[in-house]
Amino acid sequence: MSILVINPNSSQGVTDGLVAALAPYGPQFDCITVPESPATIATNEDVARAGLRVLEIARNRQADAIITACFSDPGLDLMRSEGIRAFGIQECGILTAIARADRFGIIALSPKSIPRHMARMRQMGVIGRLAGEVGLSGVSALDAGTSDAVLAETLEAGARLVDMGAGAIVLGCAGFAPRRRLLEDRLGVPVIDPVQAAAVMALGAVVA
Numbered sequence: 001m002s003i004l005v006i007n008p009n010s011s012q013g014v015t016d017g018l019v020a021a022l023a024p025y026g027p028q029f030d031c032i033t034v035p036e037s038p039a040t041i042a043t044n045e046d047v048a049r050a051g052l053r054v055l056e057i058a059r060n061r062q063a064d065a066i067i068t069a070c071f072s073d074p075g076l077d078l079m080r081s082e083g084i085r086a087f088g089i090q091e092c093g094i095l096t097a098i099a100r101a102d103r104f105g106i107i108a109l110s111p112k113s114i115p116r117h118m119a120r121m122r123q124m125g126v127i128g129r130l131a132g133e134v135g136l137s138g139v140s141a142l143d144a145g146t147s148d149a150v151l152a153e154t155l156e157a158g159a160r161l162v163d164m165g166a167g168a169i170v171l172g173c174a175g176f177a178p179r180r181r182l183l184e185d186r187l188g189v190p191v192i193d194p195v196q197a198a199a200v201m202a203l204g205a206v207v208a
Contacts (some may be wrong), residue, residue, distance in 0.1 A: 001207075002028055002056075002063045002064050003028050003067065003203070004030050004032065004058075004065070004067070005068075005195070006054050006066065007033050007194060008034050008051075008069070008075070009034065009037050009038060009040055009043055009050070009141055010034060010035050011039045011141055012179065014033075014145070014174060014175045015033045015139045015143045017174075017177045018031045021177035021180070022195065022196065025199050029199065033088065033203060039142065040109070040140045040142075040175075041072060042110065042112070043112075047072045047116065048074075048108045050075065051076075053074075054078070055079055055082075055110060058082075058086070059082070064080075065086070065200055065206050066085065066086045066134055067122040068089070071090045071093075071172045071173050072117070073090045075078075076088035077100045081109075087135055087201055089095055089194035090117065090132075091196025091198075092151050093170040093196070093197045093198070094121065094124065094126055094194075094195055096131055097168040097170045097190070098126065100190045100192070101167025101189070103131040103167055104163065105133065105134070105170070106135075106161075106170045107134055107135075107136065107172050107176070108133055108172040109139050109140075109141065110136060110139070111118065112135070113172065115162075131165040132160075132164040132165075132166065133172070133195065136154065137153060139172050140175070142175055144171075144175035155183065155186055158191070162188070162189055163189060167189055167191060168190040169187065169190070169191050170192045171194060173194070174194070174195050177195055180192075180196070
């Protein structure tokens with residue numbers, strides 16, 4: 001069994017965080033970085049370019065399933081159109097949150113990411129379950145999981161979402177992975193690492 005986890009950005013630190021987050025789920029996850037990408041996928045152009053890179057990798061690697069580990073799900077629809085068993089972390093994270101609570105919230109790296117996320121949620125038909133999305137000040141994917149200043153900002157965003165009625169919170173970037181447990185302990189509601197959510201769904205599909 002082999003599940004390929006593609007970090008579409010070039011931050012090896014983010015990929016290392018994915019490896020640690022997925023370690024409890026078994027040795028079948030192979031996490032890789034895309035070195036020619038920017039360190040953070042931040043714009044629609046970044047997402048489009050990353051999607052093509054993800055598709056190219058998927059075409060050339062043998063795997064039972066592939067996870068695109070960026071919250072904009074780059075390459076997800078492209079891979080599925082070619083019959084590749086693919087999972088996107090935004091889609092899986094939101095579906096997991098809906099299974100845990102009536103309404104969910106999302107913490108994004110930047111307010112500029114929110115329109116892109118909203119468009120995906122409209123495609124998924126889940127807007128009615130969204131309590132809200134809060135963007136951080138425009139932080140990097142790496143800092144999301146390593147910076148103390150960003151942790152404080154993330155906790156403030158999470159508290160706002162709880163006040164808005166979110167019964168579960170989805171972390172809107174793969175880089176948040178090292179902070180999931182701490183955030184859940186501090187905020188008092190389920191906090192979903194979307195990479196772990198995608199891993200569980202991919203495992204279920206492969207084992208079945």
